Amino acid sequence: RTSRWQVECRHDIDTFTPGFLAMYESLKPSEEHKTKQQQLVDSLTKSVSKEWPDARLHLYGSSANSFGTSHSDVDVCLEMEIGTESTVEILLKLADVLRTDSFDNVEAITGARVPIVRMSDPESGFSCDICINNLLAVANTKLLKDYAQIDQRLLQLAFLVKHWAKLRGVNETYRGTLSSYAYVLMCIHFLQLREPKSLPCLQAMEHTYTMNVHGTECAYFDKVHQLQDFGAENKESIAELLWAFFHYWAFHHNYKRDVISVRIGNTISRKQKNWTARIGNDRHLMCIEDPFETDHDLGRGVDRQTIRILREEFERAATMLQYDDDPCVTLFEPYDYEN
Ligand code: GTP
Ligand code: MG
Known part of the structure; x- marks a missing residue:
């Protein structure tokens, strides 16, 4: 069973997989x-x-x-x-x-x-x-590292997305866009929602790891070597996933209604989290729940203007992957601040 938004990709998308994989290899630290x-x-x-x-x-x-x-x-x-x-x-x-x-x-x-x-x-x-x-950051570092060991497509996807975000100028929290950490959480969330799933929800499984940081419980299943085959039923290539990722954030995610939650492996409503109105400096226009500090919205700096920019960039990327002859190049063209 695949949902509607998963089936609209161009039929020759896989011809771009070798190019994206080569790019991923070149981004990995030496x-x-x-x-x-x-x-x-x-x-x-x-x-x-x-x-x-x-x-x-x-x-x-x-x-x-x-x-x-x-x-x-x-x-x-x-x-x-x-x-x-x-x-x-x-x-x-x-x-x-x-x-x-x-x-x-x-x-x-x-x-x-x-x-x-x-x-x-x-x-x-x-x-x-x-x-x-700042031991919460140490705990979420381990969580991300453990997710990365389950399905190699997470690392591939996240490297390409981070690279894209840097070049397109949308990886700047001081300007109202998103941190690298937020993009990685978006990648995990997206792969948790694929059908068949590429990633599980580690915090919803048996807690084999627990660390208490000033009263905040950081607990999840960390025996990830047992999950090596978790994503095997999902056969999507990296080119397909990259397209679907941008398509999801451009057209499918309901920004007005939903909060992205890696903690529960799904979305939760903004109402349920009480993130419906601006609270202090937190505007809650794009809501990304921190997996451990659950009252912390990683999209808190996104404002009316930058949410528009972000969604336009997601749409641009999805469209290029859908129609361009050479999306491995055009996708990453640096944003031109002059024009
Ligand atoms: P690059 O330096 O861009 O490669 O990515 P990075 O993963 O190091 O991201 P960044 O330097 O933005 O943040 C470093 C780490 O700080 C993240 O991996 C998180 O562990 C943590 N971090 C960043 N922002 C937040 C935040 O808003 N809340 C929390 N709890 N942790 C954060
Ligand atoms: Mg860093």
Whole structure:
């Protein structure tokens, strides 16, 4: 049984699969990239342990969730007991330590939702964000990594979508579009909804992994090696899925009614979540529920103008995949801000 919106794809779509797979391969980080990243982590560990010998260093975000490209930054979380000092005081001290150890462009960004120190590594040139005790991000990093091991088409799809979003200028949260993390959740959600399914809903299965972060329970089935064949019945190629992905967000998803929920493996209504009106700065025009912090809407920065831009971009992409002679090229043409 396939629903109506799954059957309208052009008949020669598969001729583009080799091109998209080649592109995916070229986006994957090289061994050299991974080595440099490890060297950065080692020198950072050395600097931090001088001042905070008990601190634990976790990689999170795309450097650890397997969705990182050669262009991704390195996200690091320090886990430590902070006693009477505030996170901001620690970050300012950390910035001093890093400057002394000759990291470049060290800057404490303390006004953000998650305060960080940002710096760049003179050896590799990588940009690096460091936060303190943000263990929810460490937990969602593991969740994404585990999803990626179930069906390789998730990684392929997400790499292409992230690459597209960067080039089209719709991966900029400070401008009202979406984070990379939000795009990966959209990919997981989409693959959970395919018929037959390509991905399960790990949080709805037996909880083999649990981590409690300041009262928020992060629990799901993490024995993903047992799910290697989960998506086998779904035979869709990456070209087909990429088209269906954009088609879904352009024409099928009900933005006014629904919230995207990877946690339940389906949509939930905005009414049910009480996300029907603007609450403070959260406009809730495109609702993406964080899998663990369930009152957190990852689309909160999307406004009336940017939701229109996003939907036009989804439509543009779907149309190109449907009709262009060379969608592997046209899909990724950089957005021209001048015109
Ligand atoms: P690239 O750096 O673009 O390759 O992707 P990324 O996955 O590292 O994304 P980004 O740098 O935007 O975010 C890094 C990590 O922070 C994500 O993977 C999440 O774990 C976490 N994160 C980002 N935004 C949010 C958010 O709004 N809420 C929560 N809970 N976590 C977030
Ligand atoms: Mg990152």
